Amino acid sequence: MGKDYMTRGEACLKNIGSADLVFVDTGREVTIGFAKFDFEQRIKAYPNKGASGSDFAEFDQQIAIMPVQIDQELEGVTMKWNVQSTCSSCVTSKTRWADNQNNKAGDNAYWDADDWSQYSGRWGTIQTTWSGTAKESIDLGWSVTATVDASDAATATADFGSSGIKEVRELAPRCDAIVRGSAPGCVLPFFKLNWTVDTNLYPAAGAYYWYMEQVMPDHAGSKRWDSLMHYLGPDTPVKNSTGVRGRRKTAVRVCVTAPGACTRPTRR
Secondary structure, three states: OOOOEEOOOEEEEEEEEEEEEEEEEOOOOEEEEEEEEEEEEEEEEOOOHHHHOOOOEEEEEEEEEEEEEEOHHHOEEEEEEEEEEOOOOEEEOOOEEEEOOOOEOOOOEEEEOOEOOOOOOEEEEEEEEEOOOOEEEOOEEEEEEEEEOOOOOOEEEEEEEEOOOOOOOOOOOEEEOOOOOOOOEEEOOOOOOOOOOOOOOOHHHHHHHHHHHHOOOOOOOEOOOOEOOOOOOOOOEEEOOOOOEEEOOOOOOEEOOOOOOEEOOOOO
16 A cells, blocks of 8 residues: 555565666766666565465565556667575575556566556566475565666666665565474565553463563573564464373463453453
8 A cells, every 4th residue: 555564474664775787888888778667576485384385385586567667779788687595495586577457478577668667567476495304584675786788788778775784674574494393484574563562451361471581591482582472373283181182272361351251362
């Protein structure tokens, strides 16, 4: 809806800027023409391999390129999306290009200088699967390289930077397989979910959570220490006292007024 946003599983940068590309014929040092494009970028991380539809943890990246100006002297413009990654356990697909109607648009984004409009955007999507066994934070980098039909030597590059400095890494996905009983998955850990506990209503719970976050060595649940708690759903397998695997019973009642007035929660 025209706004940037981020959740635990996806991020959208609605406008990462415009690229004013100047094409110079190398050797003759003659300017052939100009082109201008607007860019949008998205990342989607899948919390487990079932959500992605693949057999591995996965995150996808997408770029949208919208033409604003293409000089006829260029004859045609081709865009190549360059995606860098520090991942040691990843396989990245080729970029799949589509038009605004999601029709296939070839191996690269292409515009004919005589046949383009503001509605002839190109959407590039790449899929990255992770097959590690522990956890890995993955730094990314992006740029596009443009070539033109009017010259074999003229190129122009727009650099969109990286996933962030080491201390922040806003757009660096993390993939892991550290939660037992849960399939491997990927998230955007810069976005952290928060839960509020009414410590007046539940003083013992408030004290317990404070102790975990501030005193325990792993600081479980602390945003400050970047030590998130893991959710174990009702179907998480565990061994019971007889050694038979069964369902983990999470909290089944919530008391909001008095001990005798308990209701079953709608979510766990």
